[in-house]
Amino acid sequence: MAKAEHLSLFEFQRKFTNEATCEEYMFHKRWPEGFVCPKCGHREYYYIKTRKHYECKRCSYQASLTAGTVMHKSKLPLQTWFWAIYLVVHDKRGRSALSLAGLFQLNYRTTWRLLHKIRHAMKERDANYKLLV
Numbered sequence: 087m088a089k090a091e092h093l094s095l096f097e098f099q100r101k102f103t104n105e106a107t108c109e110e111y112m113f114h115k116r117w118p119e120g121f122v123c124p125k126c127g128h129r130e131y132y133y134i135k136t137r138k139h140y141e142c143k144r145c146s147y148q149a150s151l152t153a154g155t156v157m158h159k160s161k162l163p164l165q166t167w168f169w170a171i172y173l174v175v176h177d178k179r180g181r182s183a184l185s186l187a188g189l190f191q192l193n194y195r196t197t198w199r200l201l202h203k204i205r206h207a208m209k210e211r212d213a214n215y216k217l218l219v
Contacts, residue, residue, distance in 0.1 A: 093172075098172055102165060105164055105165050108168050109138070112152070123142035124149055125142065125145055126142060128142050128145065137150075138150065151164075156204060162196070166192075167200070170186060170190070170197075170204060174201065174204050174205075174208075182201075183198040183201045
């Protein structure tokens with residue numbers, strides 16, 4: 087398992103300046119050696135800009151960057167997700183949905199769902215760790 091990155095606020099701001107840098111990061115995390123179709127293994131693809139999907143040139147399977155992640159089927163920008171995750175994991179007191187709603191200028195229900203998904207993913211990850219063997 088790869089070691090988690092610990093970025094300062096300044097480094098985080100510099101690394102994820104816009105939606106494109108977040109998409110590029112997700113692409114390289116999902117396909118470190120370049121696109122590989124999850125269905126047939128082919129490496130050539132079309133990019134469907136309107137849907138932000140990658141379509142295999144051989145079998146026409148469409149893959150998204152967020153499939154299998156907490157961001158799957160979300161209409162929120164990746165940059166919003168990245169910021170929310172950064173803020174949640176770097177605040178030992180925790181973040182409230184209300185505080186995120188104010189920061190991101192989103193409604194409370196949206197940030198509550200966002201926060202709920204992030205916390206659920208953190209809980210699932212932590213479930214793999216054991217204190218005693």
